[in-house]
Amino acid sequence: MKVSFEVSRARPGVTDGVFPKKCATRTVLDHVTSKWGVLILLALQQESLRWGELRRAIEGISEKMLASTLRTLEADGFVHREAQASIPPRVDYELTELGHELALRLLPLMDWIADNADEITSTGR
Numbered sequence: 001m002k003v004s005f006e007v008s009r010a011r012p013g014v015t016d017g018v019f020p021k022k023c024a025t026r027t028v029l030d031h032v033t034s035k036w037g038v039l040i041l042l043a044l045q046q047e048s049l050r051w052g053e054l055r056r057a058i059e060g061i062s063e064k065m066l067a068s069t070l071r072t073l074e075a076d077g078f079v080h081r082e083a084q085a086s087i088p089p090r091v092d093y094e095l096t097e098l099g100h101e102l103a104l105r106l107l108p109l110m111d112w113i114a115d116n117a118d119e120i121t122s123t124g125r
Helices: 024-032 035-043 051-057 063-075 097-122
Strands: 079-084 090-095
Touching: 024 035, 024 063, 035 051, 035 063, 035 097, 051 063, 051 090, 063 079, 090 097
Parallel strands: none
Antiparallel strands: 079 090
């Protein structure tokens, strides 16, 4: 099945039928569609999690990538970080309202990927 894609002049992020190089949508797209960004957003979609819980929920993510991605998502307003004054220190992460809205939009994409990943990766593309 061939699906054609026409860049609409009315499409958000498109100017005169072109995806401009310096458009803010590219920055946001890069942040929210990175492998780790998507997985963190989806892991937090159901509940708030602590640092260690996030590391266990997202196998293979390094501490450095988890910290970096959480900082980016927090700066973008998708994730809220709350540090508790306790010993040992406790830090909880949860999605903001904007983060929940984004995660709900990512779920259909992840469903499609899960439904098609085996076929796509088995073809050697």
